Amino acid sequence: xxxxxxxxxxxxxxxxxxxxxxxxxxxxxxxxxxxxxxxxxxxxxxxxxxxxxxxxxxxxxxxxxxxxxxxxxxxxxxxxxxxxxxxxxxxxxxxxxxxxxxxxxxxxxxxxxxxxxxxxxxxxxxxxxxxxxxxxxxxxxxxxxxxxxxxxxxxxxxxxxxxxxxxxxxxxxxxxxxxxxxxxxxxx
Amino acid sequence: xxxxxxxxxxxxxxxxxxxxxxxxxxxxxxxxxxxxxxxxxxxxxxxxxxxxxxxxxxxxxxxxxxxxxxxxxxxxxxxxxxxxxxxxxxxxxxxxxxxxxxxxxxxxxxxxxxxxxxxxxxxxxx
Numbered sequence: 001x002x003x004x005x006x007x008x009x010x011x012x013x014x015x016x017x018x019x020x021x022x023x024x025x026x027x028x029x030x031x032x033x034x035x036x037x038x039x040x041x042x043x044x045x046x047x048x049x050x051x052x053x054x055x056x057x058x059x060x061x062x063x064x065x066x067x068x069x070x071x072x073x074x075x076x077x078x079x080x081x082x083x084x085x086x087x088x089x090x091x092x093x094x095x096x097x098x099x100x101x102x103x104x105x106x107x108x109x110x111x112x113x114x115x116x117x118x119x120x121x122x123x124x125x126x127x128x129x130x131x132x133x134x135x136x137x138x139x140x141x142x143x144x145x146x147x148x149x150x151x152x153x154x155x156x157x158x159x160x161x162x163x164x165x166x167x168x169x170x171x172x173x174x175x176x177x178x179x180x181x182x183x184x185x186x187x188x
Numbered sequence: 189x190x191x192x193x194x195x196x197x198x199x200x201x202x203x204x205x206x207x208x209x210x211x212x213x214x215x216x217x218x219x220x221x222x223x224x225x226x227x228x229x230x231x232x233x234x235x236x237x238x239x240x241x242x243x244x245x246x247x248x249x250x251x252x253x254x255x256x257x258x259x260x261x262x263x264x265x266x267x268x269x270x271x272x273x274x275x276x277x278x279x280x281x282x283x284x285x286x287x288x289x290x291x292x293x294x295x296x297x298x299x300x301x302x303x304x305x306x307x308x309x310x311x312x313x314x
Contacts, residue, residue: 027221031198034219049288052253056291059219059255066221128294135259136302148256156291 003168005078005086005101008176015092024081025065033062037089044091053156054096054181058089060149061100061179069102073172076103086176095183104175109165112175119150120160127155157181192233200226201251205233210242218254218262227261234268241272250284250312251292259295266303273305281307287314 005022018040019033037058041051065085072084086101104112122130131151138147154161162178189207196202196216204213220226247269254262266281273279283296293309300307 030221034198048286049290052289052291056253056255059253063219063221063255063257128298132298132302135263135298138260148259152256 003076003166003174005174008101008164008166009088009099013092014088015090015097017088017090019087019089021085021087023079023084025062025069025083025085025087027066030062030066033087033089034058040091050095050181050183054098056156057098057153057179057181060153061098061177062087064149064177065100065102070105070108070172072103073168075169092180094180096181098179098181099176101174101176103168103172104165106167106171106173109173109175113163113165115150116161116163119154122154124155124158127151131155153179189233189236192230203230205230205237207237207242210245211248212245213248213250214262214265215248215250217252218258220255220258223255223257223261227258227264231261231264231268234265238268238272238275241275241277244278245269245272245280247279247281248284249281249296252286254295263299263302266299266305270303270305279305281305282310283307284310284312286312 018037021029021033023029034055038051038055041054046054065087066083069083069085071082072080076084084103086099088097088099090097119127119130131148134148134151150161157179159180159182162180164176164178166174166176168174191207192203192205194200194203199217199220201214201216201218203215204211206212218226249262269279269281281299283299285292285296293311296307296309300309
Protein backbone atom coordinates (compact mmCIF):
# COMPACT_ATOMS: atom_id res chain seq x y z
CA UNK A 1 0.00 0.00 0.00
CA UNK A 2 1.42 3.35 -0.94
CA UNK A 3 1.93 6.10 1.61
CA UNK A 4 -0.70 8.81 1.76
CA UNK A 5 -0.35 11.83 4.03
CA UNK A 6 -4.07 12.09 4.67
CA UNK A 7 -4.53 8.43 5.60
CA UNK A 8 -4.19 9.49 9.25
CA UNK A 9 -7.29 11.63 8.95
CA UNK A 10 -9.49 9.02 7.31
CA UNK A 11 -12.36 7.83 9.41
CA UNK A 12 -11.77 10.45 12.10
CA UNK A 13 -14.22 13.04 13.36
CA UNK A 14 -12.33 16.14 12.34
CA UNK A 15 -15.05 18.74 12.90
CA UNK A 16 -15.19 22.01 10.97
CA UNK A 17 -11.93 22.40 9.11
CA UNK A 18 -10.51 25.93 9.31
CA UNK A 19 -7.33 25.10 7.48
CA UNK A 20 -5.81 22.08 5.77
CA UNK A 21 -2.35 22.67 4.35
CA UNK A 22 0.16 20.32 2.78
CA UNK A 23 3.20 22.20 1.57
CA UNK A 24 5.98 24.55 2.45
CA UNK A 25 6.13 25.98 5.98
CA UNK A 26 7.98 29.28 5.84
CA UNK A 27 7.74 32.51 7.78
CA UNK A 28 5.06 34.02 5.52
CA UNK A 29 2.93 30.91 5.79
CA UNK A 30 3.19 31.03 9.59
CA UNK A 31 2.06 34.69 9.56
CA UNK A 32 -0.92 33.97 7.34
CA UNK A 33 -2.05 30.97 9.41
CA UNK A 34 -1.87 32.94 12.65
CA UNK A 35 -3.88 35.78 11.09
CA UNK A 36 -6.48 33.45 9.65
CA UNK A 37 -7.04 31.41 12.81
CA UNK A 38 -7.13 34.54 14.96
CA UNK A 39 -9.83 36.01 12.68
CA UNK A 40 -11.83 32.77 12.69
CA UNK A 41 -11.77 32.58 16.48
CA UNK A 42 -12.94 36.17 16.60
CA UNK A 43 -15.83 35.29 14.26
CA UNK A 44 -16.75 32.35 16.47
CA UNK A 45 -16.64 34.74 19.43
CA UNK A 46 -14.48 32.34 21.45
CA UNK A 47 -13.57 32.98 25.06
CA UNK A 48 -10.35 35.03 25.41
CA UNK A 49 -8.76 32.23 27.41
CA UNK A 50 -9.38 29.64 24.69
CA UNK A 51 -8.25 32.05 21.97
CA UNK A 52 -4.95 32.61 23.74
CA UNK A 53 -4.31 28.92 24.28
CA UNK A 54 -5.08 28.04 20.66
CA UNK A 55 -2.88 30.88 19.41
CA UNK A 56 0.00 29.90 21.66
CA UNK A 57 -0.20 26.23 20.73
CA UNK A 58 -0.42 27.11 17.05
CA UNK A 59 2.70 29.28 17.28
CA UNK A 60 4.64 26.42 18.88
CA UNK A 61 3.46 23.75 16.44
CA UNK A 62 4.22 25.95 13.42
CA UNK A 63 7.64 26.85 14.71
CA UNK A 64 8.35 23.21 15.52
CA UNK A 65 7.63 22.46 11.87
CA UNK A 66 9.69 25.44 10.72
CA UNK A 67 12.74 24.41 12.74
CA UNK A 68 12.61 20.63 12.72
CA UNK A 69 11.22 19.21 9.47
CA UNK A 70 13.55 16.88 7.65
CA UNK A 71 13.85 17.07 3.86
CA UNK A 72 11.23 15.42 1.72
CA UNK A 73 12.43 11.91 0.80
CA UNK A 74 12.95 10.75 -2.75
CA UNK A 75 9.89 9.07 -4.11
CA UNK A 76 7.45 11.37 -2.32
CA UNK A 77 5.31 12.77 -5.10
CA UNK A 78 2.91 15.06 -3.22
CA UNK A 79 5.32 17.98 -2.84
CA UNK A 80 8.88 19.08 -3.38
CA UNK A 81 8.69 21.90 -0.79
CA UNK A 82 11.89 22.70 1.06
CA UNK A 83 10.17 22.58 4.45
CA UNK A 84 7.26 20.28 3.87
CA UNK A 85 4.65 20.07 6.55
CA UNK A 86 1.05 19.10 7.12
CA UNK A 87 -1.19 21.35 9.14
CA UNK A 88 -4.83 20.87 9.92
CA UNK A 89 -6.76 23.16 12.22
CA UNK A 90 -10.37 22.38 13.02
CA UNK A 91 -13.08 23.28 15.45
CA UNK A 92 -14.77 20.32 17.09
CA UNK A 93 -17.37 19.97 19.81
CA UNK A 94 -14.57 19.70 22.36
CA UNK A 95 -12.44 22.65 21.27
CA UNK A 96 -9.75 23.13 18.65
CA UNK A 97 -7.80 20.32 17.10
CA UNK A 98 -4.39 21.01 15.63
CA UNK A 99 -2.73 18.23 13.66
CA UNK A 100 0.74 18.61 12.22
CA UNK A 101 2.88 16.24 10.22
CA UNK A 102 6.44 16.17 8.96
CA UNK A 103 9.09 13.81 7.68
CA UNK A 104 11.61 12.57 10.20
CA UNK A 105 14.70 10.39 9.88
CA UNK A 106 14.11 7.07 11.56
CA UNK A 107 17.17 7.45 13.78
CA UNK A 108 15.53 10.43 15.52
CA UNK A 109 12.29 8.65 16.31
CA UNK A 110 13.37 6.91 19.51
CA UNK A 111 14.48 10.15 21.19
CA UNK A 112 11.36 12.07 20.14
CA UNK A 113 9.03 9.28 21.20
CA UNK A 114 10.74 8.98 24.57
CA UNK A 115 10.28 12.73 25.07
CA UNK A 116 6.57 12.58 24.23
CA UNK A 117 6.05 9.54 26.47
CA UNK A 118 7.79 11.31 29.34
CA UNK A 119 5.52 14.34 28.90
CA UNK A 120 2.40 12.17 28.68
CA UNK A 121 3.12 10.27 31.87
CA UNK A 122 3.97 13.43 33.82
CA UNK A 123 1.57 15.15 36.18
CA UNK A 124 0.72 18.79 35.74
CA UNK A 125 3.19 19.75 38.46
CA UNK A 126 5.93 17.58 36.90
CA UNK A 127 5.39 19.24 33.51
CA UNK A 128 5.73 22.65 35.12
CA UNK A 129 9.00 21.62 36.79
CA UNK A 130 10.26 20.07 33.54
CA UNK A 131 9.47 23.32 31.70
CA UNK A 132 11.38 25.36 34.26
CA UNK A 133 14.32 22.97 34.21
CA UNK A 134 14.66 23.11 30.41
CA UNK A 135 14.14 26.89 30.41
CA UNK A 136 16.95 27.36 32.88
CA UNK A 137 19.43 24.73 31.72
CA UNK A 138 19.15 24.12 28.00
CA UNK A 139 20.68 26.38 25.36
CA UNK A 140 18.81 27.32 22.21
CA UNK A 141 19.90 24.97 19.43
CA UNK A 142 21.42 26.17 16.18
CA UNK A 143 18.11 25.46 14.53
CA UNK A 144 16.53 27.96 16.90
CA UNK A 145 14.41 25.55 18.88
CA UNK A 146 14.64 25.61 22.60
CA UNK A 147 13.45 22.08 23.33
CA UNK A 148 10.49 23.58 25.15
CA UNK A 149 7.80 23.49 22.46
CA UNK A 150 6.18 20.13 23.22
CA UNK A 151 6.41 20.66 26.98
CA UNK A 152 4.76 24.06 26.59
CA UNK A 153 1.96 22.61 24.44
CA UNK A 154 1.24 19.90 27.02
CA UNK A 155 1.35 22.44 29.83
CA UNK A 156 -0.99 24.90 28.15
CA UNK A 157 -3.54 22.35 26.93
CA UNK A 158 -3.44 20.03 29.92
CA UNK A 159 -3.98 17.19 27.43
CA UNK A 160 -1.80 14.30 26.37
CA UNK A 161 0.03 14.56 23.05
CA UNK A 162 -1.37 12.06 20.56
CA UNK A 163 1.12 10.98 17.90
CA UNK A 164 1.95 8.44 15.25
CA UNK A 165 4.98 7.53 13.17
CA UNK A 166 4.09 6.18 9.73
CA UNK A 167 6.97 4.49 7.89
CA UNK A 168 7.69 5.95 4.46
CA UNK A 169 10.78 3.97 3.48
CA UNK A 170 13.73 2.30 5.19
CA UNK A 171 15.20 5.55 6.46
CA UNK A 172 12.34 8.03 6.85
CA UNK A 173 8.95 8.19 8.46
CA UNK A 174 6.14 10.68 8.72
CA UNK A 175 5.43 12.04 12.19
CA UNK A 176 1.88 13.08 13.07
CA UNK A 177 1.21 15.17 16.16
CA UNK A 178 -2.40 15.57 17.16
CA UNK A 179 -3.27 18.19 19.77
CA UNK A 180 -6.57 19.10 21.36
CA UNK A 181 -7.02 22.49 22.95
CA UNK A 182 -10.10 21.87 25.03
CA UNK A 183 -12.93 24.34 25.30
CA UNK A 184 -13.06 23.97 29.05
CA UNK A 185 -9.55 23.83 30.32
CA UNK A 186 -9.11 22.58 33.83
CA UNK A 187 -8.49 25.62 36.00
CA UNK A 188 -5.18 25.95 37.76
CA UNK B 189 24.02 55.43 26.77
CA UNK B 190 21.80 55.71 23.74
CA UNK B 191 18.35 54.33 24.50
CA UNK B 192 16.95 51.37 22.59
CA UNK B 193 13.61 52.11 20.97
CA UNK B 194 12.08 49.45 18.73
CA UNK B 195 8.58 49.64 17.30
CA UNK B 196 6.56 46.46 17.71
CA UNK B 197 5.39 44.25 14.84
CA UNK B 198 2.90 41.36 14.70
CA UNK B 199 5.74 39.06 15.75
CA UNK B 200 8.12 41.21 17.78
CA UNK B 201 7.53 43.42 20.81
CA UNK B 202 7.85 47.15 21.33
CA UNK B 203 11.04 47.79 23.28
CA UNK B 204 12.03 50.92 25.17
CA UNK B 205 15.22 50.76 27.19
CA UNK B 206 16.03 54.17 28.64
CA UNK B 207 19.29 54.15 30.62
CA UNK B 208 18.82 57.79 31.69
CA UNK B 209 15.50 57.07 33.38
CA UNK B 210 16.36 53.52 34.42
CA UNK B 211 13.08 52.30 32.94
CA UNK B 212 12.98 49.35 30.56
CA UNK B 213 9.87 48.13 28.81
CA UNK B 214 9.03 45.12 26.62
CA UNK B 215 5.46 45.07 25.37
CA UNK B 216 3.29 43.23 22.83
CA UNK B 217 3.93 39.96 21.01
CA UNK B 218 7.20 38.09 20.99
CA UNK B 219 6.83 35.17 18.61
CA UNK B 220 9.62 35.47 16.01
CA UNK B 221 11.09 32.31 14.45
CA UNK B 222 14.55 33.57 15.35
CA UNK B 223 14.35 35.07 18.83
CA UNK B 224 18.10 35.21 19.38
CA UNK B 225 18.51 37.61 16.48
CA UNK B 226 15.96 39.96 18.06
CA UNK B 227 17.12 39.75 21.68
CA UNK B 228 20.90 39.66 21.31
CA UNK B 229 21.23 43.45 20.88
CA UNK B 230 19.09 43.96 23.99
CA UNK B 231 21.19 41.58 26.06
CA UNK B 232 24.40 43.22 24.77
CA UNK B 233 23.02 46.68 25.64
CA UNK B 234 22.22 45.49 29.17
CA UNK B 235 25.83 44.32 29.48
CA UNK B 236 26.84 47.95 28.94
CA UNK B 237 24.19 49.32 31.29
CA UNK B 238 25.19 46.99 34.09
CA UNK B 239 28.64 48.62 34.26
CA UNK B 240 27.13 51.90 35.55
CA UNK B 241 23.48 51.32 36.40
CA UNK B 242 21.19 53.78 38.15
CA UNK B 243 20.54 53.08 41.82
CA UNK B 244 17.04 51.99 40.82
CA UNK B 245 15.98 50.19 37.62
CA UNK B 246 12.34 49.47 36.83
CA UNK B 247 11.45 46.83 34.25
CA UNK B 248 7.96 46.57 32.81
CA UNK B 249 7.08 43.39 30.94
CA UNK B 250 3.69 43.51 29.31
CA UNK B 251 3.48 40.66 26.83
CA UNK B 252 0.38 39.40 25.13
CA UNK B 253 2.04 36.30 23.66
CA UNK B 254 5.52 34.88 23.67
CA UNK B 255 6.90 31.72 22.14
CA UNK B 256 9.21 29.26 23.85
CA UNK B 257 12.32 30.44 22.04
CA UNK B 258 11.61 34.00 23.27
CA UNK B 259 11.17 32.61 26.77
CA UNK B 260 14.85 31.65 26.86
CA UNK B 261 15.91 35.06 25.54
CA UNK B 262 13.75 36.81 28.13
CA UNK B 263 15.49 34.71 30.77
CA UNK B 264 18.82 36.03 29.45
CA UNK B 265 17.50 39.59 29.88
CA UNK B 266 16.49 38.78 33.46
CA UNK B 267 19.90 37.25 34.19
CA UNK B 268 21.53 40.59 33.32
CA UNK B 269 19.09 42.33 35.65
CA UNK B 270 19.88 39.80 38.36
CA UNK B 271 23.57 40.71 38.06
CA UNK B 272 22.69 44.41 38.47
CA UNK B 273 20.60 43.58 41.54
CA UNK B 274 23.37 41.39 42.97
CA UNK B 275 25.74 44.39 42.75
CA UNK B 276 23.56 46.12 45.36
CA UNK B 277 21.37 48.15 43.01
CA UNK B 278 17.62 48.24 43.26
CA UNK B 279 15.83 46.36 40.45
CA UNK B 280 12.09 45.87 40.23
CA UNK B 281 10.27 43.79 37.63
CA UNK B 282 6.62 44.53 36.98
CA UNK B 283 5.07 41.54 35.21
CA UNK B 284 1.73 42.46 33.66
CA UNK B 285 -0.90 39.88 32.71
CA UNK B 286 -4.43 40.22 31.46
CA UNK B 287 -7.31 39.27 33.68
CA UNK B 288 -7.89 35.48 33.54
CA UNK B 289 -4.66 34.86 31.66
CA UNK B 290 -3.36 32.27 34.08
CA UNK B 291 -0.74 31.06 31.61
CA UNK B 292 0.88 34.50 31.52
CA UNK B 293 0.72 34.80 35.31
CA UNK B 294 2.35 31.36 35.65
CA UNK B 295 5.04 32.35 33.16
CA UNK B 296 5.87 35.34 35.36
CA UNK B 297 5.95 33.10 38.41
CA UNK B 298 8.35 30.73 36.62
CA UNK B 299 10.81 33.59 36.14
CA UNK B 300 10.29 34.82 39.67
CA UNK B 301 11.27 31.39 40.98
CA UNK B 302 14.43 31.24 38.83
CA UNK B 303 15.69 34.83 39.04
CA UNK B 304 16.67 36.53 42.30
CA UNK B 305 15.06 39.89 41.61
CA UNK B 306 11.82 41.19 43.18
CA UNK B 307 8.81 40.67 40.90
CA UNK B 308 5.44 42.32 41.11
CA UNK B 309 2.54 40.56 39.36
CA UNK B 310 0.10 43.13 38.04
CA UNK B 311 -3.29 42.16 36.64
CA UNK B 312 -4.60 44.32 33.80
CA UNK B 313 -8.35 44.83 33.83
CA UNK B 314 -9.86 46.11 30.62
